[in-house]
Amino acid sequence: MNPLLQMRGITKTFGGIKVLDNVDLDVRAGEVHAVMGENGAGKSTLMKILTGVYPKDGGTIELGGQPVEIDSRKQAAKLGIGMIYQELSLIPTLTVAQNVMLSDEVTTAGVLSIGAMRKRVAELVRTYGFRLGADALVETLSIAQRQTVEILKTLNRDCSLIIMDEPTASLSNRESKVLFEIIQTLKAQGIGILYISHRLDEVFELADRLTVLRDGVKVATVERGAMAPADIVKMMLGKELKAVGTARHLHPPSSPVTVEVDHLSRKGLFEEVSFQAYRGEILGIGGLVGSGRTEVLRCIFGIDTPDSGQIRFEGRQLTGGTRRRIMQGFGLIPEDRRNQGLVPLLSIERNVAVTNYDSASRAGIVDRRRERRLGSEAVERLDIRPARPSQIVSNLSGGNAQKVVLGKWLLRDLKVLLVDEPTSGIDVGAKEEIYTRMRELADNGVTIIMVSSDVAELLRVSDRILVFHRGRIHWEYSDGAVSEESVLLAASGLTPEEGRPGR
Amino acid sequence: MNLDSIKKWGTRLQMPLILLLVILILAIFQPGIFLTFGNFRSILLAISIYGLMVCGAIYPILLGGIDLAVGATAAMAGAATVLFIVNSGGSDSSVLVGVMAGLATGVAAGVVHGLIVSSFNVPPFLITLASMNIIYGIAQLLTGNKLIPILKPKSFTAIGGGSLFGVPSSIYILLVVATLSYLLLNHTTFGRYVYAVGGNPVAAKMSGINTRGVTLLAYAISGLTAAMAGIVLASMNQQAFARAAQGYETNVLAALVTGGASLMGGVGSLQGGMFGALLIGLIDNGLRLMGVPSQYNGMVKAIVVIAAVAFSAYTHHRDSGLARTRRWQPIRQTENRTARKEPL
């Protein structure tokens, strides 16, 4: 019996880097096939090839035994490959029925057969046991319900293969359970599901088979129950390379508390978050994307207001907004540096100066000399390339752009630096530089709270580690050994061997 | 002399070169009329009005917004000032108070615009377009739809009608205001913040900038300079009337756009705006000298604006890393935070 989908030897190169190297993957009808791997492993690229967004450089794809060439999104849809996008592709001001039938409408002589379409959608809804009204406006639906509409879209097109990319990232436990039930129904219909996820707990519950990718290569495909979570994690990380960072001894800090977060909650984002950060330490915050870490940082920096709870700095409760925080010595390196951290058409000098006019101006008049010095100091201290303060920031590489963002805060009397994904999209050399700077800052007494999804990075840089899971602090490492596998397990809500539960 | 400054000077010289070219063309084709003192004088007189407006209207544009009500604000301010002076006897002190009152109306209009634009997700062009109607209406109510002549006192008529060393006083005013605006934009923290907010409002907010305050002030300044222009115009014409400065917003927009300002915000300079104003003045003058009937002016300006905006959209679409469509849409940062895609 031919598998539903058979990918053989898939290769893809981007600008000289082999992003996918001879990857084989097959999906049987009616199975849930999970794909796991760290960031950069190639999962996303593989899916983009399947849905016609990118052409493959090498290899073959067969659907139901027939070789196919997928050269466009439309083509992929025609072949029966459906994709549930993370960003969701729905039109909020239209109804469920209209969205499901979008660009697939039924017409008689140019006129929409509204009744017929509504009936079809209602039928689909009933067949799969969803709880949705065909006339409900999508903008009134929750994310989970919208996802169901997306699934309906694929069902309407009689998709035989559905790809789901991190579908539970924004869902509650309850909603995830509902999704799993839906997946069972889909399986029963013979639909094959490619399930991309970081969440070990889910994958173990759902998947019939699991394929692990690492650095563009397929490591293994295992059947259900053949391996324990810890082993899977080892496969994702790869034993040889990561041996260096697997066990790191963390020491409890012996300096005073600077930032104290007390029962912080924001409905739907995070709940009862409490922790302390000390002077001169780098506190790493791990967890999967969507676990609430960035939102906590934003509250600490004064961008958002929590629903309840307190944030204290040097013993006193924090009030006011971002500007106040900055004056008190806070800084934030946001996770999307290009869209949130920098003004692209301005120079390095101007970007660095934007948070420093309290020292580079007098009575509103800019002190050009001091401003220029800020720019040249940042370029020098952080070794920004090209070393021209007048360089426009939009043309800088990821690593150098990040250094500019760091420069905004470095030149101040910094007390607390909040960092969100410090090295995403940055090459190895620049990564090291940034780690060094962070260490320097910490050694000089700055409290650094660092959110990172890169486990190796967390272990490399942090003095202590908190792991978030679904909006709460699930696990904590403050002394003793910790391994990467352990952190990954904790991020998925499982119970590792080292460390201890969060408060 | 490094790569960046060469690039910068390259873009800086673009405008002056275009101007030089236009001047040369006009000088060659109509040397007799164009190259006269009188002609230059009339060009400068026209420019001095919308040039003043440009000095302030550049701020909302830099923020990615726009102030289409400048013409109306000018008319209202001119009417307010003239009425005050005429109704309080026409003494020199009444001129001073009258001018202050006129400027105040402009600032007030600007503040209202700034408040609305910064408090709600509304498109600035529409708000100021509608406001233009309101303000012209106010001007009409003020003047009772009549022309209000003002032939004295000298202290008022000198504003627009006087001259020093053969150069009209309005030019001096323009130079002073342009210089002040240049200094404000390039040498103060406010100016820096304008570019930051216009270039990336999210990053600006995350850097602790009070984007609301910056917006308010920007529109207030635009209202102020529009009022100045209106007062100078009333003085120049020696009368105030409700439909004064009609169509000037077109010239202002064209001047700013050809001077290199981007409608998306974050790009533009005062010098560019001034050059743009000069260019528009030359175009108007040139068309007239060549005997092109005035009806064609609108068409030429439309084409100029379209060309300039298309060109700037093309160049900035390439350079900037941000996708800009509708700026007044709420920046849905926290609310729609679904999980982002992991790279690769």
Added chain:
Amino acid sequence: MRQDTVRRLVSLALLAVLVAIFGFTTDSFFTPANILTLLRECGVIGIVAVGVTMVIITAGIDLSTGALLGFVAMLSANLLYYGKLPGLVVIPIALVVGALGGYLNGTLVTRLRLPDFIATLSTQFLFRALALILAIRTSTGMISNKTINDRTIQLLGGSVNGVYLVTIAFLVIAVAGQFLLKLTKLGVYTYAVGANLPSAELSGINSARVRRMAYTLTGLLCGVAALFTMGRVGSVTPDLGTGLELNVIAAVIVGGTAFTGGRGDVVGTVIGTVFMMVLTNGIYKYNLPTAAQMIILGSVIIVMVVFDSLYNGFMHRRAVQREKFAAEAVVAS
């Protein structure tokens, strides 16, 4: 209750209140003659407003409608007067020219990537200049407004059983427009493109084509309106149609079509058009100066745009809240 239903009720309420105010404070409001006149006034604005509704639903804007109307009218007058063409020939030409003008707008916005307000503001100058250039002049060069003597055109200004033709045309076009929006693919795509362009494109919709369609249709309707205006007024001056665009936009916004796109329909626009006309009519009855009219027009637009922004923002936040509550804590085990 659904958001669009509430918004519709708001429009109706506004209209009802206005009618009540003017109806009971001025005499001869509820007379058939007055109502028919009112409905006639609705005609020109309403016809154009149907097209502009579509444009605004795609999250665009058209500021050139008045100028395009003036240009088409002037061009037609030239064809009638100088070209001596019969009305039956001029009518289709007018429609085509109008559509071309709209297509120009669409092209500037979709192919040259100009922001819509700049593109249509520029074409406004362009069309207005063209109208001026084509103005019929006397031998001394003064602009004259020769009366239009063509019977066909004059017929357009007439009425049937007391109901003006332009009103009938408005109703027919409104019905057609609503039909287009709600019962055709193009209509659904119009909403999709306006509500969420990236999603629409992901679903395979050609957003550029949809937007061009909306602008072209608006241009065509400007041509229709121009013909009716000529029929009604009897002569053409170069400033014909000045200020139309704001009235049209006001009508569309009052009727519930929001600037952010993806919402609203022609029924709302009809309500909005009637609202604007009752307002104008009332101002006239109150003998208020034209200044008052300008102030009120501008204020209506600002108030409605702000209201829509607040209301839609509020509804959006409520939906998000509901979502968060329904999520029962992304947290909890």
